[in-house]
Amino acid sequence: MESFDSNFLKQLEYLSLVSRRVFRGQLLAQRRTLQRGTGVEFADHRQYTPGDDFRYLDWNLYARHDELLLKRFQEEADLHVYLLLDCSRSMDFGQPNKFDYARRVTAALAYIALADLDRVSVVAFASNIVDVFPLARGKQRVLSLLKFLQSLRCRAERTDLERSIRSFVHRQQRLGLVILVSDLFDPGGFERGVDLLRHHGYEPHLVHLVAQQEAEPRLRGDVELEDLETGQTRRVTVTERHLRQYRQAFAEFLERVEAYCCRHGLGCTRTTTQVPFEELVLRMMRSAGAVR
Amino acid sequence: MQWGNLGAAWWSLLAAAIVLLYLLRVRVRRQPVSTSMFWSQVIEPGRPRFAWGPLRQIGSLLAQLLLLALLVAALLDPSLGGPRQEPRRVVLVVDQSASMQARDAGPSRIELARREGRRLIHGLRPDDELAIIAAGSTTRVLCGLTSYEPELRRAVEGIQATDGPGRMGDAVELSRKIVDQQPEARIVVVTDGCLAEHDVLSGEDLEVVLVGEPLDNVGITRFQPRRLPQDPLSYEVLVEVRNAGRRPVELRLELELNGNLVDVQPLRLEPRQVWSRVLTQTSATGGRLIARLRPQPTRSPPAGSDAAEASDGSGTADSSDSPARIAAANRRAESDQRAWSDALAADDLAEAMLPDRARQSVLLVTDGNLYLERVLAAIPAVDLTVTDQLPATVPAGTVVVYHRLVPAVLPAGNILVIDPRDASDRWQLGPSLPPPVLVDPASESPLLSHVRLAEGQVIVTDARPLEMTVDHQVLARAVGGGPIYVSAESPNGRLLVLSVNLSQGDLPLRTAFPILVSNAIHWLQGAADEPLPSLAEGGAAPRDGDLLPAEIVTRTAPAAAARSAGISRPLWWELTLLALVLLCLEWFLYQRRWIA
Incomplete structure (x- = not known):
């Protein structure tokens, strides 16, 4: 396992310990969810409607105010963490390779979640969902998770976030945290796919990966550009003016991602592959709150 | 147009290689990108890269062919005019x-x-x-x-x-x-x-x-000093100043000896005028003699203004030789020197070395005469030794003055004998004369220069006529008597004999006496009639002061x-430079992809 060697596992253990120190005092595997259910912690009241369970009527309140109100409790459940990993061909680019970097980040986040006794699932997608690591719990599933990640390959397909996430949300599964690890190079726009997550009650968080060669391309003169996702080639003559315009367009794309996340209150972590993945994970834990 | 290296024309065959390379299809470098959606925003698909796209390759080819043509032309070594084929x-x-x-x-x-x-x-x-x-x-x-x-x-x-x-x-x-x-x-x-x-x-x-x-110029064109043959203490300087300009000038000529100002000559020279003069000065010592042209000093400001400025209110400004006034004069002189512009500074100054007068050892053998001792001691450049005993030997080059004491046989060398008491091998003494009247038949002799013994100028009461036994010249004689002052020259040396008793008469009291003794010592030195050489430096030839x-x-x-x-x-340098400029231009256009 070249990508996940012993040093990598040591770093995962370190990240897990750091995450425990950070969130000390909280109950493991007992996260509050937005679902109202049969927990022991009172949440609020609501009007009684016929068919409700009489056991949850607040008789004391009925005696005082002559009004039938139903007590609601916050259900305590395990956190479900879904890691959506982009396996499109555009991820197989850059030095260091974006896909390798994405797998490491995914592995780190999954390891931390498993160590916290959360339920973790990894969903690989390109133009659609290509592979799924089902929900798992406990550190004993780490090795199988790593094997799954190592078996993944970049598909010669273009990114289609909307289609992939539509397939994801139509599955019968519990809501939870969705961490999208991708370069977001979707010609149709990344917003539609993330909107689906939001609208279906998931908590999306974007891990936006950018290769240095994408931000600062070093192309000059007559070249034949080859789109890795589509395989199309195109002869262009790149001048300094074109490079300036490219940098401006790329910067506008990054601003668009940030503005979207800010507008909808989503967590967003953008990084280049030059940054060590453990530093990225720590930064996410401390500032973005992706890992609680 | 001439070509110096026609063999370099073979280099033009490189044009074929350039055209061949141009005809070869260049494989465009393939560059994978993760997505082309940003490039599509920058470069619209289907749009030609350049409006002159088909001409880009031709432009590049022409630029390289022109570059080659310039370099080959430089190698051909062309030139405009003049014989080119034969080496010069x-x-x-x-x-x-x-x-x-x-x-x-x-x-x-x-x-x-x-x-x-x-x-x-x-x-x-x-x-x-x-x-x-x-x-x-x-x-x-x-x-x-x-x-x-x-x-x-x-x-x-x-x-x-x-x-x-x-x-x-x-x-x-x-x-x-x-x-x-x-x-x-x-x-x-x-x-x-x-x-x-x-x-x-x-x-x-x-x-x-x-x-x-x-350019206008004034310069010293001759400068030559020399010691005077008649007077070893004096020297004369030949100075010639030429105004080679087209305007009259006023200036002054300063003469310095060892830094001391010895003469100043104000000059007004008309255009092309040459001023020549022999200046006579007196100095026993030699040294560095400098002639310098300076501008005429400007008129001094009203009394008190400049001096008061320099006196700092000390109240001593009215003194004519106060330090403040001297300093102000020096400042004016320096200002005048700066303001005076001369195109050629080299001929404004001439230098020469004036030789020292050689020192002379004199041995005075006398039984005592204060006048004679003082006169000999007062002569510059004389090292006097006095003795009352006849010397057994006389150092070479020493002038011996015998006063009254005379050996029977005179030694070789230069000898002055005054008032001899006895005869010697070169003269016999006659009987004492009555108070004689002197005449000086050899008044043109340098020994009697500036000396008047005749016509009662000097009273002599005791003198004895001389009867010389060697060839001699009579310098002065008594009227009716014999010679009393004679000179003689022989291979053994020079001899002067003056048979006048210095204790009688007023000769020692007369002005003529120190001059007479000084002339005698100088004559006995032996180089009196030879001009002392001097070394002149500076001062150009007449034509060289002329800057026209x-x-x-x-x-x-x-x-x-x-x-x-x-x-x-x-022209190869210009062609190479032009090729370099073209190369830079081609690089500039290529970097902007205006040419391929």
């Missing part, structure tokens, strides 16, 4: 006369001459040879015929102006000998035209490059015409 033999003659030190508006004329030399070297082709000759007081070959440029440049940089005249005739003659019978031979003379022998600058093989502009070019020279070819006529510069 050029002799550069640089005027080194004092007038080349003159500064016109910019650098000195000799620096302008060096620039002409550098330009000439730069214009040489590989097969050309150049010799460099310096025409100063002596003609020197600084560099023989060679094409080795570093040696030529070293020779040019070593050219300096001298303080003497330039012997241009010798230099031109030597140049003609160097390039005699040589094809394509030329002689280039760089001069300011201020030459005494300007008629030598003619001939078909001669090109004259004039440097400098006509001779008319014959001004009619010769000017510098630019001379250069265009024979020393044309090759």
Whole structure:
């Protein structure tokens, strides 16, 4: 396992310990969810409607105010963490390779979640969902998770976030945290796919990966550009003016991602592959709150 | 148009290689990108990259062919005008006369001459040879015929102006000998035209490059001091000042000996006027004699203004020789010196070494005479020794003065005998004369210079006539008696005998006595009639003070015409420079992809 060697596992253990120190005092595997259910912690009241369970009527309140109100409790459940990993061909680019970097980040986040006794699932997608690591719990599933990640390959397909996430949300599964690890190079726009997550009650968080060669391309003169996702080639003559315009367009794309996340209150972590993945994970834990 | 290296035309075949490379299809580099959606925003698909796209390749080809053409043209060594096929033999003659030190508006004329030399070297082709000759007081070959440029440049940089005249005739003659019978031979003379022998600058093989502009100048053209034969304490100086300008000037000539001002001569010189004078001064000591031209001092300001300024209110400004007034005068003199502009400073000052008068040892053998001792001691440059015993031996070169005490046989050497009491081997004494009346038949003798013994000027009461036994000359005699002052010369030395009793009469009290003794000592020294040599330095020859070019020279070819006529510069440098500019332009266009 070249990508996940012993040093990598040591770093995962370190990240897990750091995450425990950070969130000390909280109950493991007992996260509050937005679902109202049969927990022991009172949440609020609501009007009684016929068919409700009489056991949850607040008789004391009925005696005082002559009004039938139903007590609601916050259900305590395990956190479900879904890691959506982009396996499109555009991820197989850059030095260091974006896909390798994405797998490491995914592995780190999954390891931390498993160590916290959360339920973790990894969903690989390109133009659609290509592979799924089902929900798992406990550190004993780490090795199988790593094997799954190592078996993944970049598909010669273009990114289609909307289609992939539509397939994801139509599955019968519990809501939870969705961490999208991708370069977001979707010609149709990344917003539609993330909107689906939001609208279906998931908590999306974007891990936006950018290769240095994408931000600062070093192309000059007559070249034949080859789109890795589509395989199309195109002869262009790149001048300094074109490079300036490219940098401006790329910067506008990054601003668009940030503005979207800010507008909808989503967590967003953008990084280049030059940054060590453990530093990225720590930064996410401390500032973005992706890992609680 | 002439071509110096036609063999380089083979390089033009490289054009075929360039065209062949142009015809080959260039494989465009493939560059994978993660997504093309940003490139699609930058470069619209389907839009031609350049409006002149088909011409980009042609433009690049033409640029490279033009670059090759320029380089091949540079290798062909083209030139405009002048004989190109035969190697040239050029002799550069640089005027080194004092007038080349003159500064016109910019650098000195000799620096302008060096620039002409550098330009000439730069214009040489590989097969050309150049010799460099310096025409100063002596003609020197600084560099023989060679094409080795570093040696030529070293020779040019070593050219300096001298303080003497330039012997241009010798230099031109030597140049003609160097390039005699040589094809394509030329002689280039760089001069300011201020030459005494300007008629030598003619001939078909001669090109004259004039440097400098006509300037006014006043200079010392002669300066020669010497000791006077008659008076060893005095010296005279021959000074000649020439106004070579076109305007009258007022200035003064100052003469300094060892830094002490000894004479000042105010001068007013009309254009082309030559002032010559022999100045006589007195000094026993020699040393450095300097003649200097200075401007006439400006009129001093009203009394008290300048001095009061310098006195800082001390109240001593009214004193005529106060330090403040002297300082103010010095400042005015310095200001005048700065304001006085002379194109050639070298001839404003002349120096010479005035020899010291040689010291003379004198041995006085006397039984005592205060007057004689004091007179001998007062003569400058005399080392006096007094004794009352006849010496057994006399040191060589010592003048012996016998007063009253006389040996029977006189030793060899120069001897002055005063009032001898006894006869010797060279004279016999007659009987004492009654108070004689002296006459001086040899008054023209240097021994009696400035001395009057006759006509009762000196009263002598005791004298004895001399009967000389050797050849002699009578300097003074008593009327009716015999000679009382004689001189004699022999291979053994000179002899003076004065048979006058100094204790009687008033001769020691007369002014003539110290002069008489001084003349006698100087005559006995033996070099009285030989002018003492002196070393003169500075002061140029008459023509060299003149900074106005001779008319014959001004009619010769000017510098630019001379250069265009024979020393044309090759064009390979310009062509190479043009190729470099084209290369930079091609790089610029390629970087912007205006050409492929």
